[in-house]
Amino acid sequence: MIIVGELINASRKDISAAIESQDRGVIQEIAQSQIEAGAHYIDVNAGVFVGKEPKYLKWLVETVQSVVDGPCCIDSPDPNAIETALAVHKGTAMINSISLEKDRYDTLLPLVAGTDLKVVALCMSDEGMPETTDDRMRIADKLVNGLLQKNVSIENIYVDPLVQPVSTNKMFGVEFLNAIEQIVTTFKGIHTVCGLSNISFGLPNRPFLNQTFMSMAIAKGLDGAIINPLDKKMMANIIAATALAGKDDFCMQYLQAFRDNRLDV
Amino acid sequence: MIDKSIIEETAEVLIKVNKVRAIEIVKNFINEGGNPLDLMEEGFIPGINATGDLFGRGKLFLPELIQAADIMKEVTDIINEALAGGSDIKKERGTIVVATVQGDVHDIGKCIVVSLMKANGFTVHDLGRDVATDKIIESALAVNADIIGTCALLTTTMPRQKDLEDALKSEGLKDRIKTVVGGAPVTPRWASRIGADGYAKNAQDGIVKIKEFLGIE
Numbered sequence: 001m002i003i004v005g006e007l008i009n010a011s012r013k014d015i016s017a018a019i020e021s022q023d024r025g026v027i028q029e030i031a032q033s034q035i036e037a038g039a040h041y042i043d044v045n046a047g048v049f050v051g052k053e054p055k056y057l058k059w060l061v062e063t064v065q066s067v068v069d070g071p072c073c074i075d076s077p078d079p080n081a082i083e084t085a086l087a088v089h090k091g092t093a094m095i096n097s098i099s100l101e102k103d104r105y106d107t108l109l110p111l112v113a114g115t116d117l118k119v120v121a122l123c124m125s126d127e128g129m130p131e132t133t134d135d136r137m138r139i140a141d142k143l144v145n146g147l148l149q150k151n152v153s154i155e156n157i158y159v160d161p162l163v164q165p166v167s168t169n170k171m172f173g174v175e176f177l178n179a180i181e182q183i184v185t186t187f188k189g190i191h192t193v194c195g196l197s198n199i200s201f202g203l204p205n206r207p208f209l210n211q212t213f214m215s216m217a218i219a220k221g222l223d224g225a226i227i228n229p230l231d232k233k234m235m236a237n238i239i240a241a242t243a244l245a246g247k248d249d250f251c252m253q254y255l256q257a258f259r260d261n262r263l264d265v
Numbered sequence: 266m267i268d269k270s271i272i273e274e275t276a277e278v279l280i281k282v283n284k285v286r287a288i289e290i291v292k293n294f295i296n297e298g299g300n301p302l303d304l305m306e307e308g309f310i311p312g313i314n315a316t317g318d319l320f321g322r323g324k325l326f327l328p329e330l331i332q333a334a335d336i337m338k339e340v341t342d343i344i345n346e347a348l349a350g351g352s353d354i355k356k357e358r359g360t361i362v363v364a365t366v367q368g369d370v371h372d373i374g375k376c377i378v379v380s381l382m383k384a385n386g387f388t389v390h391d392l393g394r395d396v397a398t399d400k401i402i403e404s405a406l407a408v409n410a411d412i413i414g415t416c417a418l419l420t421t422t423m424p425r426q427k428d429l430e431d432a433l434k435s436e437g438l439k440d441r442i443k444t445v446v447g448g449a450p451v452t453p454r455w456a457s458r459i460g461a462d463g464y465a466k467n468a469q470d471g472i473v474k475i476k477e478f479l480g481i482e
Binding site for chain 2: 011047050077078101103125126128129164167201202203204
């Protein structure tokens, strides 16, 4: 399971304040704690700073990688901001994200073409947000084939089928889960990823729903998650679900987590 | 005056989302010769206000709010039909144009806002998603709107809300039409920075702001 730590996002007040005051310490501490908790990528987002995003995104990458060995997940729709950040990035970054929205597709495709970059392919198009499994498959098919034609290898593609709140339509969870299953069976070697907290929008006790939904998605083949890795219950839940889904040889990851007291939540 | 027990029950059917009983209440009331407008004013409108208030305080949740708005729609339809071309209950409360801004295709939240506005008796023109600034203004003028509500769900599309303010200013429409902005990344600070008249944190908050602007208690 690939974990992308989501905490360094400028839509969070403490992060935008740290970015504005260029407080390296705050950013570094959050980056480090996410890696220690098991994150493989550190998401960096400076989206709220209109006009200054390239500068701040670059600063975030440099700041994070001055204390952390791992790669960043560069979270922006702006090709200029991504390129500026990539110029200072060490290792192989993940780009979050390309979609089938025309402007975004046309500007980001050349940027990832022929590279080893990991790329999140978000199932969203100019026709709107997908509701059914079929909606998602139509978008995923175009995105994946478009990327393959531009020499992005399939194991570098992370399809995000886009989670919608079950509070507004009881079928939104199921349609997402079935899309995960179809994507992993249709495109051999591909990955799937999602930020799934949107599932519980409008409902009480959201962490509980998020954890349960995560287990269900892992059972269907989800192998990437953009989450808060400091959420110990969620992390323990992922370890258990991964073992139960037959993806943990001899349950060794589960046993390791037990010995590290990471299941004790 | 309507019987107090009926008023209490109209609020209760909304809060407990009992659509079947809500329809029964309206039909019985009309069959017994009551004026359905009174039932709306004294029963259902305070009822949906109470529902919205409970939602605002975290006692009711989104699926319940959506159902309550749907009950209001059914009830309003039945009452309008009973009045058969008489005074339409929607007309007195104000007209609102709502859109998700250009470049933005999110619309679940906006649809909830629209249904709650309708439930509160406003005339609502929902222009949909990915709507150009010109189109929003054109439509607002065409229907003589009191308020324009826009929603932006992306930091990249938020600037379209500023475009709208600028266009309204340059066309001298700012004092004729009030604006309310909302959407996940939108903040009160953003609203005041671009010169929007109001910021709505969620659907119910939007109703509160609109009522303020229209001078409705």
